[in-house]
Amino acid sequence: MPSQKIKSSPARPGARATIADVAREAGVSKATVSRFLNHRETLLTSDIATRVEVAIAALAYSPSPMAQALKRGRSRLIGLVVADVTNPFSVAVLRGAEKACQQAGYLLMLFNLGNDSRREGEAIKALTAYQVEGLILNTLGRDAGTAADAARHGKPVVLVDRRHHDMQADFVSLDNAGAVRLGAAHLVEAGYRELLFVSEPIKNVSSRMEREAAFRSFVADASDQGMPPVIRGTTFESTEDDRDRLDQALRSLRQRAQGGLPGVISSNAVVTLRVVASLARLGWRLGVDLGLVGFDDTEWSPYIGPGLTTIAQPTDDLGRLAAGCLIERLNGLDLPPRQILLSGRLLARGSTVATAPSISSST
Amino acid sequence: MPSQKIKSSPARPGARATIADVAREAGVSKATVSRFLNHRETLLTSDIATRVEVAIAALAYSPSPMAQALKRGRSRLIGLVVADVTNPFSVAVLRGAEKACQQAGYLLMLFNLGNDSRREGEAIKALTAYQVEGLILNTLGRDAGTAADAARHGKPVVLVDRRHHDMQADFVSLDNAGAVRLGAAHLVEAGYRELLFVSEPIKNVSSRMEREAAFRSFVADASDQGMPPVIRGTTFESTEDDRDRLDQALRSLRQRAQGGLPGVISSNAVVTLRVVASLARLGWRLGVDLGLVGFDDTEWSPYIGPGLTTIAQPTDDLGRLAAGCLIERLNGLDLPPRQILLSGRLLARGSTVATAPSISSST
DNA sequence: TTGTAAGCGTTATCAA
DNA sequence: TTGATAACGCTTACAA
Numbered sequence: 001m002p003s004q005k006i007k008s009s010p011a012r013p014g015a016r017a018t019i020a021d022v023a024r025e026a027g028v029s030k031a032t033v034s035r036f037l038n039h040r041e042t043l044l045t046s047d048i049a050t051r052v053e054v055a056i057a058a059l060a061y062s063p064s065p066m067a068q069a070l071k072r073g074r075s076r077l078i079g080l081v082v083a084d085v086t087n088p089f090s091v092a093v094l095r096g097a098e099k100a101c102q103q104a105g106y107l108l109m110l111f112n113l114g115n116d117s118r119r120e121g122e123a124i125k126a127l128t129a130y131q132v133e134g135l136i137l138n139t140l141g142r143d144a145g146t147a148a149d150a151a152r153h154g155k156p157v158v159l160v161d162r163r164h165h166d167m168q169a170d171f172v173s174l175d176n177a178g179a180v181r182l183g184a185a186h187l188v189e190a191g192y193r194e195l196l197f198v199s200e201p202i203k204n205v206s207s208r209m210e211r212e213a214a215f216r217s218f219v220a221d222a223s224d225q226g227m228p229p230v231i232r233g234t235t236f237e238s239t240e241d242d243r244d245r246l247d248q249a250l251r252s253l254r255q256r257a258q259g260g261l262p263g264v265i266s267s268n269a270v271v272t273l274r275v276v277a278s279l280a281r282l283g284w285r286l287g288v289d290l291g292l293v294g295f296d297d298t299e300w301s302p303y304i305g306p307g308l309t310t311i312a313q314p315t316d317d318l319g320r321l322a323a324g325c326l327i328e329r330l331n332g333l334d335l336p337p338r339q340i341l342l343s344g345r346l347l348a349r350g351s352t353v354a355t356a357p358s359i360s361s362s363t
Numbered sequence: 364m365p366s367q368k369i370k371s372s373p374a375r376p377g378a379r380a381t382i383a384d385v386a387r388e389a390g391v392s393k394a395t396v397s398r399f400l401n402h403r404e405t406l407l408t409s410d411i412a413t414r415v416e417v418a419i420a421a422l423a424y425s426p427s428p429m430a431q432a433l434k435r436g437r438s439r440l441i442g443l444v445v446a447d448v449t450n451p452f453s454v455a456v457l458r459g460a461e462k463a464c465q466q467a468g469y470l471l472m473l474f475n476l477g478n479d480s481r482r483e484g485e486a487i488k489a490l491t492a493y494q495v496e497g498l499i500l501n502t503l504g505r506d507a508g509t510a511a512d513a514a515r516h517g518k519p520v521v522l523v524d525r526r527h528h529d530m531q532a533d534f535v536s537l538d539n540a541g542a543v544r545l546g547a548a549h550l551v552e553a554g555y556r557e558l559l560f561v562s563e564p565i566k567n568v569s570s571r572m573e574r575e576a577a578f579r580s581f582v583a584d585a586s587d588q589g590m591p592p593v594i595r596g597t598t599f600e601s602t603e604d605d606r607d608r609l610d611q612a613l614r615s616l617r618q619r620a621q622g623g624l625p626g627v628i629s630s631n632a633v634v635t636l637r638v639v640a641s642l643a644r645l646g647w648r649l650g651v652d653l654g655l656v657g658f659d660d661t662e663w664s665p666y667i668g669p670g671l672t673t674i675a676q677p678t679d680d681l682g683r684l685a686a687g688c689l690i691e692r693l694n695g696l697d698l699p700p701r702q703i704l705l706s707g708r709l710l711a712r713g714s715t716v717a718t719a720p721s722i723s724s725s726t
Numbered sequence: 727t728t729g730t731a732a733g734c735g736t737t738a739t740c741a742a
Numbered sequence: 743t744t745g746a747t748a749a750c751g752c753t754t755a756c757a758a
Contacts, residue, residue, distance in 0.1 A: 070736070
């Protein structure tokens with residue numbers, strides 16, 4: 001045993017201990033330490049094992065994931081690209097996905113696009129460069145090429161909420177058609193007859209297209225079956241700065257209702273808030289002058305006016321399932337692309353009660 | 364020149380091209396390619412440079428950040444640990460930080476604690492294992508040791524919003540004391556006399572402590588100066604499930620006001636919502652029966668009742684500055700720990716208008 | 727100005 | 743069962 005053997009301290013003080021430090025400390029080879037780490041039970045003398053164990057503890061050693069990734073070609077990293085962290089839906093999904101990843105021993109690398117879809121390619125490239133083993137995408141897919149590249153390079157991809165054109169990948173989403181029917185039927189039952197579907201600019205975003213189409217066909221079907229007395233529906237695309245147009249759309253909606261009750265379905269929380277703002281400007285009362293059901297239930301929904309009726313998405317499950325799909329693929333599952341659609345849940349509150357508004361109800 | 368030279372294709376098809384592939388393709392050494400990448404202008408013949416450039420383009424080569432990190436000991440990664448992504452404040456900070464990092468060529472690795480402070484150590488370890496060059500922490504600092512370790516290992520740390528006990532690090536935050544005074548003074552001016560400060564359980568969270576302390580000293584000072592007629596103040600810690608206690612606290616607050624106007628300051632958006640919920644249960648009107656000013660301005664603030672008066676934090680700037688501090692340190696800045704405090708901004712809305720509530724005002 | 731070779735911290739293949 | 747040793751993809755002395 002060489003006399004200059006140093007005890008309980010890495011060669012370069014201050015720096016992280018490496019596998020070589022541990023080997024020296026334990027008086028074994030690097031290979032042995034590595035084996036202890038990866039195949040503990042199978043091929044080690046208990047004597048040596050404990051020596052290594054002690055050394056590891058003494059040096060507070062933990063292996064470098066970077067080096068492991070380099071060697072193994074696998075990183076235990078999953079990339080998540082989100083169009084906009086500001087969107088509560090995205091955040092909720094993020095939470096679910098994170099939980100699932102964590103349980104499976106993966107770390108989530110988040111990339112936020114800040115609603116700038118041009119950065120999508122950049123994000124995917126950065127993430128794949130870091131050897132993420134798979135990607136969860138909640139993005140527009142404008143730059144379909146990059147994602148498709150990743151898929152071709154054997155990296156599994158899961159799409160959440162938004163399909164990408166021409167992209168073969170697992171897809172996890174709300175059952176948009178069903179959710180729209182849920183909301184629209186609720187409005188009709190509550191007595192609202194002249195309907196308006198308010199969406200953000202469709203712009204080829206799949207979820208928006210699906211919701212609008214579902215609304216259209218609901219109206220068509222209702223007319224066919226001659227629902228009492230007559231259901232009519234129009235659609236409107238709302239933008240951030242275009243308040244006047246929205247006000248105007250609501251005014252003419254009410255006019256068309258001719259004393260009957262006008263009802264609005266808003267396609268996400270942001271739009272809901274725009275409609276609410278418009279109502280405030282017009283001086284109309286939620287529920288009384290206009291019925292409103294909005295996609296996405298939020299913590300504040302119960303407290304806007306008489307409470308907002310919403311269609312809640314199972315965000316946590318969506319995130320968990322997205323991560324779950326990915327991990328299954330990473331574990332070798334070889335199936336054609338799956339679609340997983342989850343149902344929404346209607347939470348009825350004051351904004352769809354045509355009688356006098358009351359204090360908020362359900363939470 | 365050996366005859367078996369292969370053109371325009373990496374050795375192993377399907378896999379990412381490596382520096383060796385590029386070298387082979389260009390007929391130069393790996394070192395030359397590396398030099399092209401890192402010191403393009405200084406030490407290369409333009410002839411060779413273009414050959415390398417062409418090869419890189421042909422193979423769509425981009426260097427592996429993992430390998431670079433391993434070799435250089437630097438990763439161009441910054442770790443961000445957030446106590447809770449659900450908190451809109453955290454998300455807003457995240458956005459600011461991300462922008463700054465991106466501009467400086469860093470990638471943000473996000474770790475969300477899901478409000479489980481026990482995971483903090485784990486998060487920091489995971490992040491440092493991935494060789495992040497610095498850390499931005501928006502956490503409780505319960506596990507102060509781990510963060511301190513990181514700092515000792517030479518990784519700069521920036522704390523946002525929450526100080527860690529015994530931790531020498533840059534600190535970026537709202538000027539809590541000033542913000543509380545802003546809100547409290549506003550309530551008093553608006554005619555509310557009997558004040559209540561509602562916070563989440565203080566639990567040693569620095570920002571909560573600072574806000575409460577500021578409230579206490581505001582009340583004390585006001586009494587000293589004999590503000591008209593008399594200001595009195597109490598504090599209350601609210602929890603998720605403890606609705607009855609909050610209702611009770613508000614009832615007795617109003618009682619103490621003896622026909623005068625009671626006013627509440629809530630210490631963040633979550634608490635604000637709890638107060639709003641309580642008011643709904645009690646059947647009280649915002650502004651009229653009780654004044655309310657809440658920390659954190661949100662998109663929905665204008666639409667709760669007559670509009671919520673809020674104290675807006677400059678979240679974007681907080682995030683940008685936090686990242687900025689870190690990057691300065693990474694660039695070698697050697698200064699004692701700094702504190703950067705930014706002022707809040709009061710947005711007066713209907714919830715602090717003692718007269719009849721009106722339709723929402725400012726946005 | 728370019729190439730050779732060593733090494734970053736691992737794991738895997740071979741012998742011993 | 744354990745130990746050399748050669749990669750993984752990159753950077754950087756040092757030579758040429």
